[in-house]
Amino acid sequence: MRVSTPDPESNGGWLSGEDLDYVRRRVPILYVEAIPVRLAPSGELEHIGLLLQANEDGVMTRAFVSGRVNYGESLRDTLNRHLEKDLGPMALPQLPACLTPVTVAEYSPIPGARLVDERQHAVSLVYVVPVSGECDPCENALEVSWLTPGEALDPDLLEELEGGRARILKTVIGQLSAWP
Numbered sequence: 226m227r228v229s230t231p232d233p234e235s236n237g238g239w240l241s242g243e244d245l246d247y248v249r250r251r252v253p254i255l256y257v258e259a260i261p262v263r264l265a266p267s268g269e270l271e272h273i274g275l276l277l278q279a280n281e282d283g284v285m286t287r288a289f290v291s292g293r294v295n296y297g298e299s300l301r302d303t304l305n306r307h308l309e310k311d312l313g314p315m316a317l318p319q320l321p322a323c324l325t326p327v328t329v330a331e332y333s334p335i336p337g338a339r340l341v342d343e344r345q346h347a348v349s350l351v352y353v354v355p356v357s358g359e360c361d362p363c364e365n366a367l368e369v370s371w372l373t374p375g376e377a378l379d380p381d382l383l384e385e386l387e388g389g390r391a392r393i394l395k396t397v398i399g400q401l402s403a404w405p
């Protein structure tokens with residue numbers, strides 16, 4: 226029996242703002258986060274892509290490609306949707322055959338947690354995704370900044386990552402054996 230993914234245009238798989246707020250207060254929400262990278266021909270990490278955007282207070286911040294997994298949506302489809310939404314249709318992401326995350330992040334609405342999301346309790350599967358095309362940021366992103374691992378570890382830049390995401394970035398750089 227083949228199960229079809231709900232059509233977002235018919236509101237299948239989407240929640241109204243009110244329903245989403247209700248669920249966020251009661252149930253952990255599943256997210257994906259993707260860190261786009263540029264690789265050398267040898268496969269070594271050359272650059273890490275971080276989104277530059279303004280938060281709700283108008284402060285410039287850095288972010289990963291991220292978003293919720295919709296009901297009935299595969300992880301592959303979720304990653305592709307968010308990568309296209311944030312990087313544009315010509316980014317040409319290269320998702321691996323096996324979608325094992327590089328790490329799993331758990332965000333808490335409770336102040337003082339290592340990773341914080343004031344809206345909800347969220348669990349995020351974090352992926353490193355090589356991209357080979359041109360990135361033209363869409364949605365809320367103003368630009369994609371391509372940084373060497375050393376530049377990405379600059380303390381001032383790490384402070385621009387909200388909710389403790391600097392920890393995730395450091396973990397990813399360590400997982401990729403790319404410490405400068």
